[in-house]
Amino acid sequence: MTIVAETSATVIPTGTWSIDPVWSALEFEIEKLGLVTVKGRVPGFTGTIQGGESPSIAGTVDASSITTFDETRDGHVQAPDFFDTERYPELRFESTSFTTERDELTVQGNLTIKDVTKPVELKGRFVGAGVDPYGNDRIGIELAGTLDRTAFGLNWNAPLPGGNFLLPNEVVLRANLAAVKAA
Amino acid sequence: MNVLAISGSLRAESFNTALARAAVTLAPAGVVVDLYRGLELLPPYDQDLDEGTSETPAAVADFRERVETADALLIVTPEYNGSIPGVLKNAIDWASARHRGSSFKNKTVAIAGATTGQYGAIWAQQDLRRILGIAGARVSAGELPVSTAHTRFDAHGELVDPLVARRLQAHLAALVAEAAPLPVAA
Numbered sequence: 564m565t566i567v568a569e570t571s572a573t574v575i576p577t578g579t580w581s582i583d584p585v586w587s588a589l590e591f592e593i594e595k596l597g598l599v600t601v602k603g604r605v606p607g608f609t610g611t612i613q614g615g616e617s618p619s620i621a622g623t624v625d626a627s628s629i630t631t632f633d634e635t636r637d638g639h640v641q642a643p644d645f646f647d648t649e650r651y652p653e654l655r656f657e658s659t660s661f662t663t664e665r666d667e668l669t670v671q672g673n674l675t676i677k678d679v680t681k682p683v684e685l686k687g688r689f690v691g692a693g694v695d696p697y698g699n700d701r702i703g704i705e706l707a708g709t710l711d712r713t714a715f716g717l718n719w720n721a722p723l724p725g726g727n728f729l730l731p732n733e734v735v736l737r738a739n740l741a742a743v744k745a746a
Numbered sequence: 747m748n749v750l751a752i753s754g755s756l757r758a759e760s761f762n763t764a765l766a767r768a769a770v771t772l773a774p775a776g777v778v779v780d781l782y783r784g785l786e787l788l789p790p791y792d793q794d795l796d797e798g799t800s801e802t803p804a805a806v807a808d809f810r811e812r813v814e815t816a817d818a819l820l821i822v823t824p825e826y827n828g829s830i831p832g833v834l835k836n837a838i839d840w841a842s843a844r845h846r847g848s849s850f851k852n853k854t855v856a857i858a859g860a861t862t863g864q865y866g867a868i869w870a871q872q873d874l875r876r877i878l879g880i881a882g883a884r885v886s887a888g889e890l891p892v893s894t895a896h897t898r899f900d901a902h903g904e905l906v907d908p909l910v911a912r913r914l915q916a917h918l919a920a921l922v923a924e925a926a927p928l929p930v931a932a
Contacts, residue, residue: 635844642851643884649852719879 574663574689575614580702580742582610582622587742589624592735593712597727603631603640610656612704612742618661620670624654644719651677663689670706676715683710685736700744707737747922749779750816754823754834754870756786759903761860761895762822762867765914768905769820772915777922779820782812791839796846810841813849818925820918821878823859825870835877842881851882854925856917858890860898866891886924890917 589605610622626648630637641648658672659682666689674683690703711732712718721729751770753763766781773779787805789795795803813819823830842848857874859867871889878885890913892898898907905911 638844638848638851638882639880642879642882644879647884721876 573614573616574666574668575612575618575704576692576700576702576744577615578700579745580612580614581745582608582612582740582742583701584608586701588737588739590737590739592737593733594731596723596729597731601631603629605629610740610742611745612702612740614702618663619658620661620672621657622655624656626652626654645717647677656683666690668704668706674710674715676717679715681710681714683736684708685738687738695743701741702744703739703741705737705739707735709733709735747777747817747925748815749773749777749818749820749918749921750782750812751779751820751822752782752785752834752837754785754821754831756833760824761862761892761899761903762824764899764903764905765858765860765892765895765910766820766822767903768911768914769822769918772905772911772918774915774919774922777918779918780812780816782809784809785833785837788833788837788840791836791843793843796840796843806840809837810849813841813853816853818921819853819855819883820921821855821857821874823857823867823870823874825859825861825865825867828869829873830870830877834874838877838881848882850878852884853882854884854886854921856886856890856921856924858892858914858917860892860895862894862896864893866893866895884924886921888917888920890914 584606589608591603592600595601605624605628607625607628608622613619626646629640629646631640640646655675656672658670660671662669668687668689670685671682673680685706685708687704687706690705692702695701712734713732723729751766753760753766755762770779770781784805788809789803823834842850855878857871859871861867868889868891875885892910898910900906
């Protein structure tokens, strides 16, 4: 018998689940100088996970909430050189395919940054379901993937004396998401 | 729309100041280009002076206000030792100190430069683009290198080269288009 990934098995419990940004972490990582990993976090986002036989996930991010935990660097990250948050205040993600195999998740979707929409793939797992101290039904999922920032017009870089560049193009995305069942 | 033009040269007969002055007369219809004169009044940047209990130097407060109230900027730079002059960098540093927020944040800026040599301050313009970007500005695409500047202006500092005049007009038109408010991304 072969086991194939299928969407018919319900892994994400049926229902509409609102992502709770306070219990969740949306983060990105970039390897600066090829030596150190700089992390950023995006506290301002909303999203929904649809459970059941045809799961889906979608969300929007407030670009002005992007932080790398350094005020000077954040000023540059939000400036036209990078996210240009004045003109592009929102980032968006919408899944186009969400497959499950046991608790393992593969999500393909369209990510929009600075009005450029490109497909990205995220992989992760369904962590579980439970009831929180306030009596709400909650689920947890973890997703991660990589993207080429230059595909979205995030091109800024600085040459190094040896001929290399300060920043690579590859950025890692991590989403640890807690969601509450909508009433 | 009002554009603040800044020349990075203090020399009275500077070709860069002459280029900035030419922008005043060649501005597109509906655009007023105002030439800033006061880089020499800004003291050397000193964080103690900036963040201490003493009052902000009047020239600094005036410069910041001029930058912040402008709809867009044109910065014209000579090239000293392959980069921008210290007085210009000093002014940018005063207006972009992070503790109070950068006056250049989201400000659309066009850059230009003139030299009597063959390269038209292109290295200085590259550095200026990088510096302004880090200060939070939106630097519009393209440089305006004016080479052999002594052949482009007459004895009174008037721009007499029609090709440079056309390029400057196109540069200003591109600046205005870039600075015009765009609809918010959906």
